[in-house]
Amino acid sequence: MDTAIQFVYVLSAALFVYGLKQLGSPATARRGNLVSSLGMLCAVVAALLDQGIVEYQWILAGFVVGGLLGAAAARLVQMTAMPEMVALFNGFGGMASLLVGWAALEGDASTFSLITIVLSIFIGGLTFTGSLVAYGKLSETIGSGAVLFRGQQIVNSLLVAAMFGSAVMFVNEPGNAQWLYILVGVALLFGIMAVIPIGGADMPVVISLLNSYSGLAACAAGFAINNNILIVAGSLVGASGIVLTRIMCKAMNRSLANVLFSGFGSVATATTKVSGEVKPINVEDAYYVLEAASNVAIVPGYGMAVAQAQHVVKELQELLESNGCEVNYGIHPVAGRMPGHMNVLLAEADVSYDLLMEMDDINPRMETVDVCIVIGANDVVNPAAREIESSPIYGMPIINVDHARSVFVLKRSMASGFAGIENPLFYKDNTRMLFGDAKESIGALIREFD
């Protein structure tokens, strides 16, 4: 029986891998997700056939409670709220691994399995509280800014020391529950301390990293209970998070260490003097320019999500297209609050995915664009990244919207972006500012077309 279970695990590992492979294209991705869920079903059914299981009521109770909560969340969540939901799920995954690692503790455990228990408790615990803090910041239940205080590094170093200390003591004396409790406490505290100094604009990096940790925690739990499938699936997730983290860091031209250890606020002290004049435009004039345009690029940012403007954007796209104009979208890797955030919102509004272009694809053709419409994006289109060496974002790859013949920036007011950096784009000769709520401004433009 045990061998049969192990062979089913091999099958489900194959299904996970194949499912992820099919995520390589939007055309097959949905099938891939189905294949992956089939792999999960096989693994869970096989695990339930284990002869060590003598009663099913607690398993069933846990599954019903969790399943109902998960299904409700999946059905009810707004697409704009996906980042906080993913953050929360990362946290649950981490906590589940912590609990499994803890439950796996036996009197006669070997040193190797004690170390893996320590790892699953530690990674799982910090993933849990770190994700809760990330959730709070993303949903703005708590302030999204970086929390920095005097002596933070000392507190963190003490925590690291406490972590190693309690881990060593626990491995030496696994029978003494006190070390275990300290270990759990330190892990939970560490997660909080690791995420509070990171500001809202860096959240794409943080949730990618926590995503990776939730997988690695499952891996560690797999070692603790000697289970292959946990290790395979956990490391696939771990690898996925690592890849996304690297992409996000590269898109911000910052190292991971820089994101994790230096609150952005402390870097953004350099004041850059930008000369020039801001030129506002009204809806009517904007309409005349758009009406004459034959090539329009739309560059969305987090502001589009906040204003829930994706549906009106799609309406504007259709009007422009029926007017004989070519419309594309330019999407920066860190636009929004998580990797791919903008793509999901536009997909929700039924924008065809072949119109969504990555930064490296849209930049070379920016010179042929008549009008580039920037909706609620700021830092990712800031030419200071190319032009002003003293700027904190200097060197970051951006979408070169200023290379278009004209640029419309939809913006509430002249307040600077998340990072608090002046944006010379607003002062360029070819830039016009369309002030107001993005959704209302675009709505007004649409009415002009009628």
Next chain:
Amino acid sequence: MVPAEVFLTFILMLSIFLGLELIHKVPATLHTPLMSGSNAISGITLAGAVGLAGTGQQDLANWLAAGAVALASINVVGGYLVTDRMLAMFRKKGD
């Protein structure tokens, strides 16, 4: 016979490299569904938790594992459903 620790570490090493290769091929447009889908996969802890939650001993380990079953089920069920909901929205013109 290779010791179990070595064997498991081998599996870990190979699947991390496989994961890196696979994920590099996922286009940026699918990064959000990739994250929610991998949320669901990290719910694999469920497969480990059920074995510890059904031992029949009403001890601490049993309760901890039952909690793990509930949390991992949130990930598995919620993760796959929300990923499916998202991926259903990705359409090409004319589909």
